Amino acid sequence: MDTTDPKVFHVVGLIEPADVPRLCEELTELLGGSDAGDVVCDVAGVTRPSLATVDALARLRLTAGRLGHRMTVRGAGPGLRTLLELVGLDALLTPPAAPEDRTGGTSASRPGTT
Numbered sequence: 001m002d003t004t005d006p007k008v009f010h011v012v013g014l015i016e017p018a019d020v021p022r023l024c025e026e027l028t029e030l031l032g033g034s035d036a037g038d039v040v041c042d043v044a045g046v047t048r049p050s051l052a053t054v055d056a057l058a059r060l061r062l063t064a065g066r067l068g069h070r071m072t073v074r075g076a077g078p079g080l081r082t083l084l085e086l087v088g089l090d091a092l093l094t095p096p097a098a099p100e101d102r103t104g105g106t107s108a109s110r111p112g113t114t
Contacts, residue, residue, distance in 0.1 A: 006038035007031065007069075009060070012045030015053040023056055024063045036068035041092075044075030054083050057092060 009027050031039060041060055046053055057073060064071035073092045076084065084090045 006040045007034070008040045008042055010042045010045060011053075011056065011060075012047075014047050015050065015056050017052045017055065020052070020056045020059050024059055027060055027063050028067065031064065031067045031069055034069075037070075039064050039069045039071045041071055041073045042075050043073055043080060044077075046077070046080060049077065049080035049083055051083065051087075053080060054087055054089060057084070058089060061092060 007030055009030055011023065015023075027039070041057065043049075043053070043057070061071045071092070072094065073084075076093060081090070081093065084092060
């Protein structure tokens, strides 16, 4: 089990499409040279979530993944949560399951077995 604290990347204000490359560069600087692990993107300071915010989070997740890190989002308000759900990126909001939490198969019985 990884006992190290995740790095935290803060996204604040109104996110415009032109901000995305800068945010990805800042995340790369934060994570550069560090061992693989988790990074938390704190979006509590986002003032007006939009599809540009969703795009930024998707690209930040890709950037983190390329650098060997898993990224989750915390502090998302109801508006951003709704947008993430609408575009199918609400998985960003939940931390990835630890390998020991995963189970194989199913506990349901198969038809014809007792």
